[in-house]
Amino acid sequence: MDPRRALQTFMPRAGVDYARERNYDPGPGQRSTVSGLSPWVRLRVIPEWQLIAEVLQHHSATEAAKFIDEVCWRTYWKGWLRRRPTLWDAYLRELADDQSELTDSNTRYHAVVKAESGIECMDVWTRELLDTGYLHNHARMWYASIWIHTLKLPWTLGADFFLRHLLDGDPASNTLSWRWVAGLHTEGKTYLASAANIKQFSASRFDPQIEFATAPVDVSGSVRNPPADALQPLPALPDYKRLGCLVHDEDLSALNWLGDQATVSATAGFMPQQSYHDHGIAASVCTFRHRCMREALDTKGPVYTDLAEVVQWAQDADLDVLLMAEPPIGMWNQIVPELEDALRPHGIQLAFQRHWWDAHFYPHAQAGFFRFKKAIPAAIQQLLR
Numbered sequence: 001m002d003p004r005r006a007l008q009t010f011m012p013r014a015g016v017d018y019a020r021e022r023n024y025d026p027g028p029g030q031r032s033t034v035s036g037l038s039p040w041v042r043l044r045v046i047p048e049w050q051l052i053a054e055v056l057q058h059h060s061a062t063e064a065a066k067f068i069d070e071v072c073w074r075t076y077w078k079g080w081l082r083r084r085p086t087l088w089d090a091y092l093r094e095l096a097d098d099q100s101e102l103t104d105s106n107t108r109y110h111a112v113v114k115a116e117s118g119i120e121c122m123d124v125w126t127r128e129l130l131d132t133g134y135l136h137n138h139a140r141m142w143y144a145s146i147w148i149h150t151l152k153l154p155w156t157l158g159a160d161f162f163l164r165h166l167l168d169g170d171p172a173s174n175t176l177s178w179r180w181v182a183g184l185h186t187e188g189k190t191y192l193a194s195a196a197n198i199k200q201f202s203a204s205r206f207d208p209q210i211e212f213a214t215a216p217v218d219v220s221g222s223v224r225n226p227p228a229d230a231l232q233p234l235p236a237l238p239d240y241k242r243l244g245c246l247v248h249d250e251d252l253s254a255l256n257w258l259g260d261q262a263t264v265s266a267t268a269g270f271m272p273q274q275s276y277h278d279h280g281i282a283a284s285v286c287t288f289r290h291r292c293m294r295e296a297l298d299t300k301g302p303v304y305t306d307l308a309e310v311v312q313w314a315q316d317a318d319l320d321v322l323l324m325a326e327p328p329i330g331m332w333n334q335i336v337p338e339l340e341d342a343l344r345p346h347g348i349q350l351a352f353q354r355h356w357w358d359a360h361f362y363p364h365a366q367a368g369f370f371r372f373k374k375a376i377p378a379a380i381q382q383l384l385r
């Protein structure tokens with residue numbers, strides 16, 4: 001799929017039609033009510049601000065309010081996790097504990113991930129996830145709810161299964177959405193799927209006959225939400241003789257805004273293959289992201305998958321400062337210190353910039369989305385300037 005063509009095709013539907021119909025999921029090949037753009041938005045091939053600027057070319061801000069809100073949920077989740085960085089490590093620890101308790105005899109988990117649960121809708125969604133790397137938002141909600149509350153499987157294992165196979169797999173949107181369904185994000189609020197809701201919004205594709213949970217499972221063993229940290233401003237760009245730009249897989253738009261392009265001596269892309277491997281990310285997801293990065297870099301520079309290659313490239317280019325877009329909380333928590341340690345002996349300093357979109361929104365990712373969204377009109381004004 002060509003994302004820019006898909007964007008143009010979808011835009012006429014992103015106004016009141018989207019608000020009315022986006023919750024319907026008639027299945028693959030039948031979906032015209034949602035954009036299907038998230039794999040590219042996740043990489044910021046199409047960043048949030050571009051998507052919103054585009055929708056405003058076709059609809060008023062009022063007509064497109066629902067679409068704009070949904071796009072901003074992505075920024076909200078990222079900002080919310082940025083303000084609570086310890087939650088990602090807590091999730092990884094909890095996941096490791098839950099994985100260590102999984103044995104071959106834990107048949108329910110193995111049956112679900114092999115699309116052999118015997119629950120028709122779950123098995124169809126599992127196959128779709130494995131075959132295409134995409135699920136409609138409502139299907140993700142139903143899936144997570146059945147996984148957690150009806151099948152009583154640990155939420156961490158479901159979040160991990162999604163993160164490994166979704167083309168748009170994103171530490172913030174994914175982990176926090178699973179926590180939201182489990183009842184961990186908003187105190188007292190849990191998402192319970194029901195047969196009637198699935199039948200209605202799948203346009204009768206499914207008519208599940210199983211007993212759905214009517215009460216949430218007890219998740220009191222999971223880490224609660226830590227209080228929000230203050231958002232620290234990033235240090236100013238240090239003085240440099242030769243500046244390099246390193247573009248990563250969390251923000252390919254950085255090619256257009258990082259540093260003062262006139263003074264950039266060299267540019268490269270870095271997709272950390274080892275980290276993808278450690279997290280068990282599916283080969284199809286790695287291939288997709290590598291291809292997107294290659295296309296974005298085009299003739300501007302090489303794409304590396306190994307940290308040692310990045311260090312060698314920075315040395316060969318005689319850089320003293322290497323600038324990156326501030327990576328969101330997630331896999332980069334571990335990669336950044338490794339990169340800093342590997343560059344330091346060569347006198348190369350790592351520096352970061354935050355895009356104005358993130359700098360505008362992250363201070364508002366303090367509590368719920370309702371408060372966060374009050375920052376949307378000012379961002380739109382800035383976009384239209």
Ligand SMILES: Cc1cc2nc3c(=O)[nH]c(=O)nc-3n(C[C@H](O)[C@H](O)[C@H](O)COP(=O)(O)OP(=O)(O)OC[C@H]3O[C@@H](n4cnc5c(N)ncnc54)[C@H](O)[C@@H]3O)c2cc1C
Pocket residue numbers: 022034035036037038039041042070071072073074077135136137138140141144162163166168169170171173174175177178181
């Ligand atoms: C359990 C669960 C796990 C999820 N995991 C991920 C994930 O790993 N990565 C991910 O990108 N999204 C995740 N989502 C959010 C959402 O389901 C997808 O972003 C959405 O389905 C993408 O499809 P689309 O592009 O057709 O969306 P559209 O409806 O066309 O929306 C347009 C854009 O808005 C953004 N968006 C829409 N809904 C949401 C949302 N609820 N949260 C965040 N951004 C949103 C996306 O960038 C999307 O491309 C998850 C949701 C749930 C319930």
